[in-house]
Amino acid sequence: MSQLVTPAKAAPSRGRPRRSITARRDNRAGLAMVLPTVIIIMAIVIVPVGWNLILAFQSTSFTTIATNGIFNPLTLDNFISVLTDPSFWGSLGTTVIYSVTSTIGSIAVGLVASLAFRRPFRGRAVARAFMLLPYVAPVVAVTFVWQIMLNPQFGIIDIIGTKYLGWAHPIDFLGKAPFALITVIVFEIWRYFPFAFLFITARLVGLPKDVEEAALVDGVTPWQNFRFIVFPQLLPVISLLSVLRLIMTFNKFDDIYLLTGGGAGTDVSAVRVYNQLLGSFDIGGAAANAFVLSAILAVSLFIYVRFFASRGEDD
Amino acid sequence: MSSRIVIQTRTFGVLRWVVIAVLIIATVFPFYYMLELSFVPMQDLLLHPDRLWVPIQNLTFATYQNVLASTSSGGQGFAGFMVNSGIVAIATVVVTLAVAIPASYAVARLKFFGQRQISTLFLVVYLFPVIIIAIPLFVGFSALGIRESLVGLTIVYIAQTIPVSVHMLRSYLKTLPVSIEEAAMMDGASRLRILRQITIPLAMPTIVSTGLYVFMIAWNEFLFALLFLTADRNLWTVSLGLSQLSNGIEVSKTVLMAGSVLLTVPIIVLYGFAERALTEGLTSGADKG
Known part of the structure; x- marks a missing residue:
């Protein structure tokens, strides 16, 4: 053993002076190359996050910030x-329902889609490119089309519903309480199933063939093959997707703001913070609200990763 | 048992096509509907709301003329919005790439002080809710006097797209063989020269697709445009313009539908390119040559 180690150790020590010059040069070059990135991220993301925390402890308006800067009394x-406002808790409940159901829904649809696309067929490449349209298209354009499609007067969905499906009245999908939340969830599933589809498809391509072939010889049914062979191998990517999608939907602003403006029982947290900021100019309140939400999200993620995800990790 | 296999194979075989058909309708129909309504006058939509196919003689381009024309000539000014969106998106792409390429090279290739922390920093940035930085940026940029400007918006977009760009570029640079660079190092080339003359040409396909991706993010962005630019119509981006005008009742919905086609088409076109660039990004054999 020691004989094997000695020459390996001796070699670098002989070349050491040259190497450390290169190392020092690389260190300098590396720092110089990342410096602009670090400065921008610090100035536009990290400092604002810290400032948000300070704002949350101050009773501020735009005028007091203009005169006192960040040095307002802390409170x-x-x-x-925020914490004693019942509407905060109501909004938090809506946010949880919204993010959990649309995360589960988009992953489920993405999973079904990637299984359906697994075996090649004619036109698969084109069909696959179509699948990603909702995800890449501008959110303002697709929410606008959905609004028109779901319009109670001339929207195509209500026309089909009342004409062919026997609905007594057109449904106000975006303006009435139970429908609006369901609609924004369906929209979210529609817009983000492609994301899950991409991830799961990439994993499916990488699955080893031999296990399934062996199982086929043993006479497993297609369902058993999925349930006991394919699905367990997809679990790591599915748990990763759940975390990513939960974070993204928990903080979602655009989609709901554009579809319902946060009305009709869709008052999710990000829209609420926005309305606090620009509706009532309550900067401190908005900052505290945003901070509490991030804290709740961070804690639940920590618990999730700690107790559930680590078991499925394969890295 | 074998009959169960047969039954299941048949059922799933049929279900598979049902799923594919439903998904294609669900993903394509809204875009078809958008395109269709963008070519009809509003009265036609109210008259035949159930129409899914418009006779060719009923199509009109007046919606596009109206939406593109400037407000002074009675239109909605979308041509101006497109210029604004284009300026912001292109500036974002240029600066983001200029900053992210060296950074991703350093993270992928060089050992330097704080290398690990950089990756953590990016993860943290990715996880932070945008709304939490929106409040201080709104206040801070107002104080600096750059809130109501395209410059302010571009700065925010750069910060938002750098982490994802570094991530995309880094994973690709890691797959490039080190041996080419080592040969250049022997010849005494500096890191910056290696980056410029060897790595960037090799990574061009990924740089292109990263750039297109950044363009798409900047072109599609809505929240910060809304926060920063709502008050000044001359600065509106296409996304902001469409959302602002669709809240009112003055502008006909089919004219706005033309606007949303104008918003969507550049993205769909670029997406076509980006998909190809991604698959072409494999530089197998570069090591041998």
Whole structure:
């Protein structure tokens, strides 16, 4: 053993001076190359996050910030009013329902889609490219089309419903309480199943063939093959997707703001923070609200990763 | 048992086509509907709301003329919005790539102080809710006087697209063989020269697709445009313009549908390119040559 180690150790020590010059040069070059990135991220992301925390502890408006900068007196009032406001908890409940159901839905649809596309067929490449349209298209354009499609007066969905499906009245999908939340969830599934589809398809391509071939010889049914052979191998990517999608939908703003404006029982947290900021100019309240939400998200993610995801990890 | 296999194979065989058909309708129909309605006058839509196919003689381009024309000539000014969106998106792509290419090279190739922390930093940035930075940026940019400007918006987009660009570029640079660079190092080339003359040409396909991806993010972005630019119509991006005008009742919905086609088409076209660039990005054999 020691005989094997010695020459390996001796070699670098002989070339050491040259190497450390290169190392020092690389260190300098590396730092110089990442510096602009770090500066931008610091200035536009990290500093604002810190500032948000300070704002959350201050009773501020645009005028006091203009005169005093960041040096306003500190207070816990914002947090107290956020946490004692029943509408905060209502909005949090809506956000949880929205993010959990649309995460599960988009992953389920993405899974079904990638299984359906697994075996090649004529035109698969084109069909696959279509699948990604909802995900890449501008959110403002697709929410606008959905609004028109779901319009109670001339939208195609209500026309079909009342004409062919026997609905007594057109349904106000985006303006009435139970429908609006269901609609924004369906929209979210529609828009983000392609994301799950991409991830799961990539994993499916990489699955080893021999296991399934052996199982086929043993006479497993297609369902058993999926349930006991394919699905377990997809679990790591599915748990990764769940985390990513949960974070993204929990903080979602655009889609709901554009579809319903947060009305009719769709008052999710990000829209609420926006309305606090620009509707009532309550900067401190909005900052405290945003901070509490991030904290809730961070804690639940920590618990999730700690107790559930780590078991399915394969890295 | 074998009959169960047969039954299941048949059922899934049929279900598979049902799923594919439903998914294609669900993903394509809204875009077809968008395109169709963008060519009809509003009265036609109210008259025949159930029409899914418009006779060719009833199609009109007046919607596009109206949506593109400037407000001074009675239109909606989307041509101006497209210029704004284009400026912001292109500036974002240029700066983001200029900053992200060296950074991703350093993270992929060089050992330097704080290398690990950089990756963590990016993950953190990715996970932070955008709304949490929106509040301080709104306040801070107002104080600096750059909130109501395309420059302010571009700065935010750059910060938002750098992490994902570094991630995309880094994973690709890691697959490039080190041996080419080592040969150049022997010849005494500096890291910057290697980056410029060897790595960038080799990574061109990925750089292109990263650039297109960044363009798409910047072109599609809505929240910060809304926060920063709502007050000044001359600065509106296409996304902001469409959302602002669709809230009102003054502008006909089919005219706005033409606007949303104008918003969507550049993205669909670029997406076509990006998909190809991604698959062409494999530089197998570069090591041998």
